[in-house]
Every structure is written in structure tokens, then in C-alpha cells.
Amino acid sequence: MASDAVGFLHTEALALMSRLELVQPFALTDTMVPAAGLMPAAQSAIEAYLVDGRSRLREAVGEFIRWSSSAHARRVEPAVAQRRFTFLRLRFNVVLTHLDIFAHAISQRSEHRVGVWLSGMDMAAQDAIRLPGIYEPPPIICYLERGGGGAIRRARTRLPGGGHSPVAVIRMPRERMVGTGIASSLFHEVGHQAAALLDLATSLHETLGSLANQQRPEALAWQLWDRWLNEILADFWAIARVGIGSTLGLISIVTLPRVFVFRLSNDDPHPVPWLRVRLSCAIGAALFPDPQWQELERVWMTLYPKPAAMSGHGGLFDLLESTMPSLVTLIANHRPRRLKGRSLKEVLEVDRIAPWRLRQLWPALASSRRALFALTPCIALAAISQARSDQQIDPAQERELVGALLTHWALRGTLDMSLFCANAKGGTRRLAALA
Structure with a gap:
């Protein structure tokens, strides 16, 4: 009976190996015009990562096939053999999961016009993250998805099932593919990767945390700024890279019914939209002094005038508004270790x-x-x-x-x-x- 069970698993392992052999490199399976292709650094990093995963799995499956046909396997309890095969199958599913993560981004390169534009966005993203002499940026690839928000799977972060992504993968909403709204969302996501490379949040969290722990009314405002810091840093990066286009793009995203524009949520990592636009204008004015920022903020506040009572948060909003200038100055003049004495404003060459x-x-x-x-x-x-x-x-x-x-x-x-x-x-x- 045990030999029959092991024989069954032996056949299943052969089937697993057969299906694994059908998994081919993207270079052999995806059709696209040359201009829509990934940059060589991204293509080689992805293919090398996936090939390594398949090679390791192929070795493990081969080892199981050899073991399951041995005399020793016939003396093992079936449940033990099943447990060993189950873990092997889980590893197989992880390999396919990783393949699908990148396949979703790469397959769009075959779409007419969209594929070429995605390649152009890859190039723009690489320019936006570039800081010569500071760090070595990872390859970046972009793809489109439904929905109103972008997202990034940062390079070197954990993938489902284990392993670390060899590239940064940016998801862009299809509705953003109009004008410079592309750059606003794209460079915001690039900002998340850049902030991680510079470890900006760690040092700034320390400063904001100390302000939040003070026995002063403003402490609650600093707690919220600290909670929203990752998104604020990404906005800062986008403004430093594309100027007023970042704020205009942000406005197009958060132009929502008033209940959402003024809503303060305990689990949202983004600042309240009404404040987020005003903060964007304040950052722009600090980086690029010009009357346009005050004018744009005035337009925003005309579209969304501040209610007399912010659903019970009126006092808190006042505190957030009063601490906003200090927050902007703190970020612009921040000097993390990676910048070797230079401020964030200086290294981004905003002039x-x-x-x-x-x-x-x-x-x-x-x-x-x-x-x-x-x-x-x-x-x-x-x-x-x-x-x-x-x-x-x-x-x-x-x-x-x-x-x-x-x-x-x-x-x-x-x-x-x-x-x-x-x-x-x-x-x-x-x-x-x-x-």
C-alpha cells in the first residue's frame, strides 16, 4: 500500500516537472515592438531571478523523483512522503506566482501605443529616481491597471512566498494616462522607492516622534504628520521633480465629494485630501517661490471652502494648518546620513x-x-x-x-x-x- 502511495506521488512529481518545463523566459513568449521592450537592466534582472527560482525548483523536483523511485521510499510512511511532496508543490506555486507578478506588467507591452508609452514611462521614472553618487537605483518597470490610485512594489522588498523583487514595479491607473498627470502619479511612486533607498522615514520619524511627545496642543498634529510621513515624502519628491504638475495632478485625483475631501480616517496613510493639496502648495512655494502656489491654493479653497465645523475635527485641522510650515521646512532641510551633509532640497537640484x-x-x-x-x-x-x-x-x-x-x-x-x-x-x- 505504501509503495502504491509513493508511486502515485512519483507520477505527480513527474507531472510537476513536465509543467515546469513549459515555463519559458519572457524573451521567448512576449511579442512587442522593440521600442516597447524593457530596458536591458530590468529584463536581465527579472529573467535571472525567475531562472534561478526555476532552476532551484527543478533540482528539488528531480531529487524527489529520484528518491520516490528508490527502495528507501517504499519503506516510508505515505503521510511522510505526502508532506514532502506538498512542500514541493507549494514551492512550484510560488514560482508561478512570481512569474505572474512580472507577466502582468510585461504582457501589456504588446498593446498598440500603450506598450511604447510604458517604455517611455520606464525612462522617465529612471530619470526621476537618479541621484548620481548617492545610490545605485534599481531598474523600474511600469504597467497600467484600473482604479484611481497608483502603487509600487519596491525593489528588494519581499515577494509573496519568499524572495525579493529584483526590480521596482509601478502600477499606474489607466485614467492617469492624460497629459502631465502621468508624471504626477509616476513620480509620486518613484518617491516611495527613493525615500526607501535614502532611509528618509527612519530619521524623520525620530524628529516627528519627539515633537509628538511634547506636552503641547500641537503634539496631536505632529502625530498625524508622522503617520502620514511616507506619503508626504513621496509627494515632496514628485513636486521636486515635476513642479506644479505634481500638485495639478494631485488635485485631479482628490477632486471628490466634500465628505471624502474633509474626511479624517484613522487607517488611511494619506493626509486628508483638503490638507494634502494645501501641503503640496506649501512644499512647492518652499522649493520654488512664486505667486502661482498661493493662487492655486486659493482656487482649491474656493472649490472646497473650510466648513465652520469639521465634523468635530475643527480644532485639529487648525493645529495641522499651523504646523504645516514647520513640517515643510523640516523636510526640505533634512540632512539624512546618505546625503553626507547636504539637505534634501540641495541634492534634488530643484533650481x-x-x-x-x-x-x-x-x-x-x-x-x-x-x-x-x-x-x-x-x-x-x-x-x-x-x-x-x-x-x-x-x-x-x-x-x-x-x-x-x-x-x-x-x-x-x-x-x-x-x-x-x-x-x-x-x-x-x-x-x-x-x-
């Missing part, structure tokens, strides 16, 4: 997208697509969002320009890599910007 500078650039950019394409993704998207805010372009023009940029970045990345590979000496000469 590159100061409103006055972008306004000076715009006449040349408006008359020359080549000049726009020559800019880095962050500066190009910031220039377009500034022009939209200044009513130099309308939403249709903004959408067309952003779409053209995403296509250009995807194509340039593909052609540059092809040129690099074709050059026997591995030269780094870049192609001229494509008009």
Missing part, C-alpha cells in the same frame, strides 16, 4: 525646474520639438506642466506633447542600446534627438 527658468525656456520649446526632446524627462515634463498652468497650452496640446515625448524616450532608449551593442568597442555615443 533646474524653477518656474522662472521654465518660462524662459518655453518660447524655444514651443517652436522646436527637437529642443523639447533634447531635455531630460523631468525637465521636459516640468516645462509642459508649467506651460499648462500658465495657460500657454491647452489640455489637448499637453496630451499630444507628452505622448510624443513618451514615444521619443522609448525609441531613443531602444536605438541607443542597439547602437551600444553594435559598437564593437562598447562606445557610448548617443543618437541625435529625433525630430
Whole structure:
């Protein structure tokens, strides 16, 4: 009877091995135009991680097959053999789970236009996370999903069933694929990865925690800012990378019925939407002094005037408003160890997208697509969002320009890599910007 049970498990293990052999690398299964493909660093990191998982599983299944056909296995209690096989099957399911996590992101690369735009978003995200000399950023890949919010599975974080993600995977809502709203959500998610690489939350939590423990009325406000810190840091990063486009994109997300805009939830990691927009304007004003931030905040408060009584939270909202300037100053001037004495504001080089500078650039950019394409993704998207805010372009023009940029970045990345590979000496000469 025992031998029959082990023989059954032996056959099941053979079937497991057969199904495992059907799992192929993405490079052999997904069809997409070259410009929609992943950047080599991301492709190789994902494939290497999955190949390693399949190799380990294949060895384990092979070992079980050899053991189950031995004389020793026939003397083992069936329940013992079953337990060993069950753990093997669980490992098989983990391998497939990891495959599906990346397959969902990669399969969209075959969609017409969307695939190329995703590749362009990959390039923009890499530019947004770049801090030369500070850290080595992980590869980033993007994909689209239904719903109103973005999300990120950060690189080097635990995957379901074990192991750590070799790349950062950013989920973008499909409805955001309009104009510079793309950059607002994309760079917010990039901010989560960057904050983790710099370990910003740890040191800031210490400061905010000390403020929250003071015997003063403001302590409760600092407790809430501390609870919302991760999302605030991501917003800060997005504003530093794309300027007013980040705040405009945020407004489009949180334009909701009043009950949601003013709702204070105990389990929401995001600040109250009404305060979050105002905080975004305050951060913008601190990084890029300009009257536009006060004007945008005035518009927001006209759309959502503060009620006389905030459902019992009126006093708390007053405390949050009064501590907001100190919070912004604290974050902008924060000097974590990884920055070696420099502040967050300094290392992000925010002067590159100061409103006055972008306004000076715009006449040349408006008359020359080549000049726009020559800019880095962050500066190009910031220039377009500034022009939209200044009513130099309308939403249709903004959408067309952003779409053209995403296509250009995807194509340039593909052609540059092809040129690099074709050059026997591995030269780094870049192609001229494509008009």
C-alpha cells in the first residue's frame, strides 16, 4: 500500500516537472515592438531571478523523483512522503506566482501605443529616481491597471512566498494616462522607492516622534504628520521633480465629494485630501517661490471652502494648518546620513525646474520639438506642466506633447542600446534627438 502511495506521488512529481518545463523566459513568449521592450537592466534582472527560482525548483523536483523511485521510499510512511511532496508543490506555486507578478506588467507591452508609452514611462521614472553618487537605483518597470490610485512594489522588498523583487514595479491607473498627470502619479511612486533607498522615514520619524511627545496642543498634529510621513515624502519628491504638475495632478485625483475631501480616517496613510493639496502648495512655494502656489491654493479653497465645523475635527485641522510650515521646512532641510551633509532640497537640484527658468525656456520649446526632446524627462515634463498652468497650452496640446515625448524616450532608449551593442568597442555615443 505504501509503495502504491509513493508511486502515485512519483507520477505527480513527474507531472510537476513536465509543467515546469513549459515555463519559458519572457524573451521567448512576449511579442512587442522593440521600442516597447524593457530596458536591458530590468529584463536581465527579472529573467535571472525567475531562472534561478526555476532552476532551484527543478533540482528539488528531480531529487524527489529520484528518491520516490528508490527502495528507501517504499519503506516510508505515505503521510511522510505526502508532506514532502506538498512542500514541493507549494514551492512550484510560488514560482508561478512570481512569474505572474512580472507577466502582468510585461504582457501589456504588446498593446498598440500603450506598450511604447510604458517604455517611455520606464525612462522617465529612471530619470526621476537618479541621484548620481548617492545610490545605485534599481531598474523600474511600469504597467497600467484600473482604479484611481497608483502603487509600487519596491525593489528588494519581499515577494509573496519568499524572495525579493529584483526590480521596482509601478502600477499606474489607466485614467492617469492624460497629459502631465502621468508624471504626477509616476513620480509620486518613484518617491516611495527613493525615500526607501535614502532611509528618509527612519530619521524623520525620530524628529516627528519627539515633537509628538511634547506636552503641547500641537503634539496631536505632529502625530498625524508622522503617520502620514511616507506619503508626504513621496509627494515632496514628485513636486521636486515635476513642479506644479505634481500638485495639478494631485488635485485631479482628490477632486471628490466634500465628505471624502474633509474626511479624517484613522487607517488611511494619506493626509486628508483638503490638507494634502494645501501641503503640496506649501512644499512647492518652499522649493520654488512664486505667486502661482498661493493662487492655486486659493482656487482649491474656493472649490472646497473650510466648513465652520469639521465634523468635530475643527480644532485639529487648525493645529495641522499651523504646523504645516514647520513640517515643510523640516523636510526640505533634512540632512539624512546618505546625503553626507547636504539637505534634501540641495541634492534634488530643484533650481533646474524653477518656474522662472521654465518660462524662459518655453518660447524655444514651443517652436522646436527637437529642443523639447533634447531635455531630460523631468525637465521636459516640468516645462509642459508649467506651460499648462500658465495657460500657454491647452489640455489637448499637453496630451499630444507628452505622448510624443513618451514615444521619443522609448525609441531613443531602444536605438541607443542597439547602437551600444553594435559598437564593437562598447562606445557610448548617443543618437541625435529625433525630430
